[in-house]
Amino acid sequence: MIVVLKPEATADVVSELRARIEALGLRSLHLPGTERTVLGALGDERALAELDLSAHPMVESVQAVLTPYRSVTREFHPHDTIVQIGKVTVGGGRFTVAAGPPFAQPLQSLRDTTEQLPAAGAQVLRCGIIEPRKSPYTKISDPEVLGAQVHQAGKSSGLPVIIEVQTAEDVAQLAHWADAFEVRSIGNHRLLCALAAARKPVFLARGSAERLEDLLMAAEYLIAQGNPHIILCERGVRTFETVLPLALDIGALVWLKNRTHLPVFVDPSHSTGSRILTPAVALAALSAGADGISIYVHHTPEHAGTEGAAALDMAAFSQMIRSLRAVAKTLGREMSP
Amino acid sequence: MIVVLKPEATADVVSELRARIEALGLRSLHLPGTERTVLGALGDERALAELDLSAHPMVESVQAVLTPYRSVTREFHPHDTIVQIGKVTVGGGRFTVAAGPPFAQPLQSLRDTTEQLPAAGAQVLRCGIIEPRKSPYTKISDPEVLGAQVHQAGKSSGLPVIIEVQTAEDVAQLAHWADAFEVRSIGNHRLLCALAAARKPVFLARGSAERLEDLLMAAEYLIAQGNPHIILCERGVRTFETVLPLALDIGALVWLKNRTHLPVFVDPSHSTGSRILTPAVALAALSAGADGISIYVHHTPEHAGTEGAAALDMAAFSQMIRSLRAVAKTLGREMSP
Amino acid sequence: MIVVLKPEATADVVSELRARIEALGLRSLHLPGTERTVLGALGDERALAELDLSAHPMVESVQAVLTPYRSVTREFHPHDTIVQIGKVTVGGGRFTVAAGPPFAQPLQSLRDTTEQLPAAGAQVLRCGIIEPRKSPYTKISDPEVLGAQVHQAGKSSGLPVIIEVQTAEDVAQLAHWADAFEVRSIGNHRLLCALAAARKPVFLARGSAERLEDLLMAAEYLIAQGNPHIILCERGVRTFETVLPLALDIGALVWLKNRTHLPVFVDPSHSTGSRILTPAVALAALSAGADGISIYVHHTPEHAGTEGAAALDMAAFSQMIRSLRAVAKTLGREMSP
């Protein structure tokens, strides 16, 4: 860690800070410069997070040399992590398709759509159960009831299911119904605790305003607490652009694949908000090295509700799967038949 | 609502969509143009949210004429809403100072700081109890225990307290300790339900990637569910800028004050991350029409933890209060003595 | 165009605005609602831009039904536009590789790199001549001299060249050396005028904070002024993310390909800033439908200057080309051998 002091920092401040660094078992370095004095800390600087040196009035800035996460990196663990969602194996070169309606209602649509998914080429059922709030005056369904229905639909069609959770309490209530949990924001610490304890696979989606390193920190936390069964997902970030809901940063996917051994998915539906744009984005995700996609499919998209404009119909989904298979073969990637 | 159809939309599509609009009790309008056909819906178009017309394959875009929120607007209710936090009256021209340590620990610091707040010029105690996650390896304290300590510190000093909640369960656990609840993200629908039911004042802070109209929608929801005791707060938004943690959009404050009758606060500490920048931002907030500020103060900021760099010491806080009082007087604003 | 009036707008205001709309030869519509009066304008509403109705004190908002651009759209002209850069044909299903050093200096590097490009698989030479400003104390080279050198390097290797321009004066000075002009920002109107007049192909790159519709507006302007030889390029946008310089929005590429008949390129080098991430992003661009890439290549990247970290060496470039060819073949896309 590199600690840059303010110009007015005295020798006493230098001694005080070096003592605090060394009290943590690190070696301190004193680098007096012409305009600034710099202190270094050698050793595992993660211990220094406790000191909060940036709050010191004589400290100008603190720069970490090492990342605060470690277990998630390829440096620590070079080989691809494999995650099992029910009977489906994710990662390690395979390309997996998780598909389903944007939202679990109406029940008949969920059933009718799910029934057709295996033949069309999906390996996993994903389906929202936490309703997006369109207006203060819409009614909200009980996630537990919807979770059970998603589980049932998946079971009838032989597909394992990913179910979204928002709080620690959801994890307890939905554990029976989920083969994997999906989280769409990493800011809730107690939710991460509950997910770590549940030991089920976690589909950890990057929130639309979350930094990549914060996503890796959340994954690090899960691993540190004993749950290494993690799939990351890039869903797009908020920018100034207005014609598309979110920007799907394909460079972020490649950066993640390079930095971490965890599988990384892409969600082409939520990020583009348009069924016309979805297939090409899915193909790009595969080509850039994604381990899979999470995609909206609906047997009658015009009745799919709030995010219906982003849902593919079955014919478009099947055609997209054929393109994915052709490209996967060319790239030497394995894809379920 | 204005529905723009795709060029290829047929007369049958027009008839179908007009029938769907009229089935909701609205009047439909047909505006055939040279390049596009446009449909209009007259009446309370909020009912149309249910239809999700944007998912229709022949619909190019849907533009609302009315905002989806109504009860929060000055058009609906022109006069300033007054919110009571314990004995403290917020809104209606008064300027209120909510202050306290960034985080409730260590306990002695919380007590020592709070003790000095009333004399220094604070009317409300605010204090974080949900620990920011610095690293996957830090331990997290129990919010309920911390909530009780904040309550106790406030009581000893005669200050009502605002306590942060993240989930619906927090609301139940902390109701006994809080004079008002603070929420820092509006995406959790069940949390909003619980806050509406609790009937306590809600300090509704805009998340760093949340749109202003979504903030108003969340407030609308609380009002619709029976809890009109709401204070909004601008805490800064994420941008591409790197020298400051967040951008404090002073125009957003003015826009909110203009659009809604609810009191609006500003948080100069969290947004700037620096005790050097805080007082000037607080003064700007008052001058732009804010109803109050939420600010970090600590009797020894260098021991204030993760956000310590943003905490004012008591002397700087007192000096800022003196400046605020002088400007408040000039502007004809009331401020507690 | 839909004009929403403020609640306090009187019948006189309605009459005045309708008269102004009709004076432009459009048909006006009066849609009185329960909370707002709405006016519509039927006909080619682009004429209305002149009226600046949003400045009227009784107008709440103005919403366009039609886009302000027309000639660039597939609706107006469904088939792919073909652009000729020297002897190289761009668009219409072909995938074109424009490559070269980040910057034209040192001259020997430019020559050595360019010499190897044709065999390695590039069809066009692209090379920066407007030096990025690293510090106020670096010297800046004369773009005209550099332009001549790039032209000479391209000629020796049989490659047409794309040369960057920043001002209208650059266009005049560099016209002799450029087979196509590159622009990296669309805000300079007189530059667009000069480019329209020059009649050479324009490689119109989206600036890192420019909206997609503003990019199309700039292209529309060039077409309206008589220069339809335009290639668009997505180079990434600025976001809150800090581990990557820009976010390469792959959905934006697909949106552009869907909306316009102009060829669209992707720049994987500038957006990721890293030679490790570049090849996968290039593959994604091809798979998502890009007409080509603009990429940094250097025979000794560690001496390539400011953006050297983003430059591929010749071996990595050749390997990337092989992957692109394999995927292009699978997708039925033509790529120069």
Add this chain to the structure above:
Amino acid sequence: MIVVLKPEATADVVSELRARIEALGLRSLHLPGTERTVLGALGDERALAELDLSAHPMVESVQAVLTPYRSVTREFHPHDTIVQIGKVTVGGGRFTVAAGPPFAQPLQSLRDTTEQLPAAGAQVLRCGIIEPRKSPYTKISDPEVLGAQVHQAGKSSGLPVIIEVQTAEDVAQLAHWADAFEVRSIGNHRLLCALAAARKPVFLARGSAERLEDLLMAAEYLIAQGNPHIILCERGVRTFETVLPLALDIGALVWLKNRTHLPVFVDPSHSTGSRILTPAVALAALSAGADGISIYVHHTPEHAGTEGAAALDMAAFSQMIRSLRAVAKTLGREMSP
């Protein structure tokens, strides 16, 4: 400068890089760590910019300890810089109001508005002459003609004028008409060269996607080239928010005032796009420490063109000035009577 090497960097790489650092006259430091080797460079590390160490394949990251700018900082020059625009003195505690129509046309409006400005409280005339492009089909006026008209209007009313320039050529053409030049983007290096050479005051506005440190770098460049007559201006930045055109970051203003001795203005009109929001933002700017504002005023705002919705009428402008004077007096700030 701190250079972090990749784990695979050998002792030879360490020797090579240390030699390159020392060849520039700096002292190099070798800090071998448990996971990474770090090199330090002591001395004026600005020289190292030339080395472009980040392009080296064995370098993981390069972190500067010193800022690349120096002359603009308060550390280098603690006292407020005073800038003279014609007879008007800017900076050093004074609060200056630069006002005028958004755009110089029609001529009669420019004259009628400017005539009323001195009595209403403006000290400087600012007026756009580079037309915003509303549509590809609008005609553009000649900036030189408009510049002369602005000069004439200012002269008749006794106000010095700030005139916008976009290119180096504008500087030459408009030098005769401008008391100060305004620049709204810092990316054009040759424009900065021309502004440095012209020796007239430069009103350097932050572009809507430009970082604060890049703004300071541009100012540093002007100073280094011999023109220290610089006023900075915060005009708002692009974010995901859609109800306001730009976010006016009041913390950025305070950060700038703290970091640099140059005067800093705020533009409340361009950032909010609304005459209703402007006065409160102007008051906030003064209270936060701005040296002045640049604001749109028009005698009949509904005829003020594209940005007319942001222009104050004369009555609202006068009322705002009265509020500014009252607050300035309270803050001990000098403001022209």
